[in-house]
Amino acid sequence: MRLSRFARFSIALLFFWIVLFAFLPQIMVLIASLFSKGATSFIVFEPTVSNYTRLFDPIYLQIFVDSLVLAGVTTLLCLLIAFPFAAILARSPKAWRALLLVLVIIPFWTSSLVRTYALIALLKTKGLINAALLSLGLIEAPLELMYTQSAVFIGMVYTLLPFMILPLYAALEKIDPRLIEAASDLGAGFWSRLTRITIPLSLSGIIAGCMLVFLPALGMFYIPDLLGGAKNLIIGSFIRNQFLTFRDWPFGAAASMLLTFMMLMLVALYAYRERKAGA
Amino acid sequence: MRSIKTVYAFMIYVLLYLPIGVLILYSFNASKFSTEWKGFTLMWYEKLSSNDGLIEAALHSLNIALFSSLLATVIGTLGAVALYRYRFLGKRFLESMVYILIVSPEIVMGISLLMLFSAVQMPMGFWTLLIAHITLCVPFVIVTVASRLANFDQSVIEAAKDLGAEEFTLFYKIVLPMIAPSVIAGFLLSFTLSLDDVIISFFVTGPGYEILPLKIYSMVRVGVKPEINALCTIMFVLTIFVVLLSQFLLKEKK
Numbered sequence A: 001m002r003l004s005r006f007a008r009f010s011i012a013l014l015f016f017w018i019v020l021f022a023f024l025p026q027i028m029v030l031i032a033s034l035f036s037k038g039a040t041s042f043i044v045f046e047p048t049v050s051n052y053t054r055l056f057d058p059i060y061l062q063i064f065v066d067s068l069v070l071a072g073v074t075t076l077l078c079l080l081i082a083f084p085f086a087a088i089l090a091r092s093p094k095a096w097r098a099l100l101l102v103l104v105i106i107p108f109w110t111s112s113l114v115r116t117y118a119l120i121a122l123l124k125t126k127g128l129i130n131a132a133l134l135s136l137g138l139i140e141a142p143l144e145l146m147y148t149q150s151a152v153f154i155g156m157v158y159t160l161l162p163f164m165i166l167p168l169y170a171a172l173e174k175i176d177p178r179l180i181e182a183a184s185d186l187g188a189g190f191w192s193r194l195t196r197i198t199i200p201l202s203l204s205g206i207i208a209g210c211m212l213v214f215l216p217a218l219g220m221f222y223i224p225d226l227l228g229g230a231k232n233l234i235i236g237s238f239i240r241n242q243f244l245t246f247r248d249w250p251f252g253a254a255a256s257m258l259l260t261f262m263m264l265m266l267v268a269l270y271a272y273r274e275r276k277a278g279a
Numbered sequence B: 001m002r003s004i005k006t007v008y009a010f011m012i013y014v015l016l017y018l019p020i021g022v023l024i025l026y027s028f029n030a031s032k033f034s035t036e037w038k039g040f041t042l043m044w045y046e047k048l049s050s051n052d053g054l055i056e057a058a059l060h061s062l063n064i065a066l067f068s069s070l071l072a073t074v075i076g077t078l079g080a081v082a083l084y085r086y087r088f089l090g091k092r093f094l095e096s097m098v099y100i101l102i103v104s105p106e107i108v109m110g111i112s113l114l115m116l117f118s119a120v121q122m123p124m125g126f127w128t129l130l131i132a133h134i135t136l137c138v139p140f141v142i143v144t145v146a147s148r149l150a151n152f153d154q155s156v157i158e159a160a161k162d163l164g165a166e167e168f169t170l171f172y173k174i175v176l177p178m179i180a181p182s183v184i185a186g187f188l189l190s191f192t193l194s195l196d197d198v199i200i201s202f203f204v205t206g207p208g209y210e211i212l213p214l215k216i217y218s219m220v221r222v223g224v225k226p227e228i229n230a231l232c233t234i235m236f237v238l239t240i241f242v243v244l245l246s247q248f249l250l251k252e253k254k
Helices: A005-033 A050-055 A058-090 A094-109 A112-123 A128-135 A149-174 A177-185 A190-201 A203-219 A222-227 A235-245 A249-278 B002-026 B043-049 B052-085 B091-103 B106-119 B126-149 B154-162 B167-196 B199-204 B212-222 B226-253
Strands: none
Touching: A005 A249, A005 B052, A005 B091, A005 B106, A005 B126, A005 B167, A050 A058, A050 A249, A058 A094, A058 A149, A058 A203, A058 A235, A058 B002, A094 A112, A094 A149, A094 B002, A094 B226, A112 A128, A112 A149, A112 A222, A112 B002, A112 B212, A112 B226, A149 A190, A149 A203, A149 A222, A149 B002, A177 A190, A190 A203, A203 A235, A203 A249, A203 B091, A203 B106, A222 B212, A235 A249, A235 B106, A235 B199, A249 B091, A249 B106, B002 B226, B043 B052, B043 B226, B052 B091, B052 B126, B052 B167, B052 B212, B052 B226, B091 B126, B106 B126, B106 B199, B126 B167, B126 B199, B154 B167, B167 B212, B167 B226, B199 B212, B212 B226
16 A cells, blocks of 8 residues: 555654654664773773673672662552552542542642652651651651651652552453452452452553553652662662763663663563463 | 541542642741741742742743643654554554653663764753653653544544545544544643653753753752742642643533
């Protein structure tokens, strides 16, 4: 079939944009990661794999392990908090569901930076949480919440929670409630209904939610920066520092490629599961 | 059991809104160190109105958000129609790229665009921010529009074709009106994505064109200023207003 002028224009526009501003730059990162850093220029064209081997240096490896732990724990916390919540929303009266869902999304229409800033107001030594706990007599001295690991977790979970809630809700809403009833009639308890029906049937939503939380959590450098006082480096802050502070672009590019590989593996896993579920 | 569920859901909502509520409250608080309530004041709003740097950055942000979401909506809508309706070489590649761009961490896109712009020696500023934000938004417009395209009756298009409609007429007169709500949704999503973006902008911004999130970021790092509370409150009210307005307009159309 010969395509019309309109069709060719639409295809060319998208193709041009994606190739020029998404694909090509990524190829440049890949190429840069395989060359050396120059004394005066960002890149000299001497091929090397040292940027990748250096990533396994214990100092850097520690950053990656810490970062993976931070993102992993954040993902787990989001899942544990969001799953019951999404399940409640998915089984709420139909007329309410749209409103309840919009109420989840509204806070996220404001800048995530603004919301992180609002968390500082809550968490700081003279902030609201300490003031409330002190006046209730639950604590004697203000808690040191800011610039701790807990503050970073609170910030990450708060910022990324809706990315877990929405796919979970979409998956849980599709489950036919009669399946749960049938299981219940046949004597299945709460746990066996959960582990043998609800979780397997919502698995694609769980995986999608975990991906949407885990991957951004590796890169969101401004949350540990603002709430953790830049004490904990994550992959995101590491890449930023290599590019903007140390000016070692090939090394930063290698770290970015590592992140890209991790993402592609997760995407492949998701696609594989979807295909298996579809077949 | 029922009441436990209600309490749990209610608690999550409280936690989601608590930080924003506190921020709005503090924007009217007379105490500079915003710990205790020292009475109602509009002082921070007054101070904000004379802070030219902040206002300029806010206008820059709105500018970038408006232009990038408009262009992303055009590219994304035509792109979604192209991916959905036509068969062509490289279609699988484009589809995969769209999904990969949606899940890929923003920092990956940020540094890759930094490398591109540096390689062609493009000065960082309005244009680099615009291009970066369009690239960020296009995939989201595509999936929004594509989900609507997948749901509509194909026979209408067949009928129009049989009656001799050209491809462009078909798009303009039939497809576009049918997918209009998703096009508007894609535009609004792009607008908020652009306004909110910190990470990608961080790498492609220049000293000549400061945008609000980065301005706030640098301000928060050196010290907390109550004017930011006032500014955030205005922005929050503004976004709620825009979203409610769009909901209202969409309902009217139905």
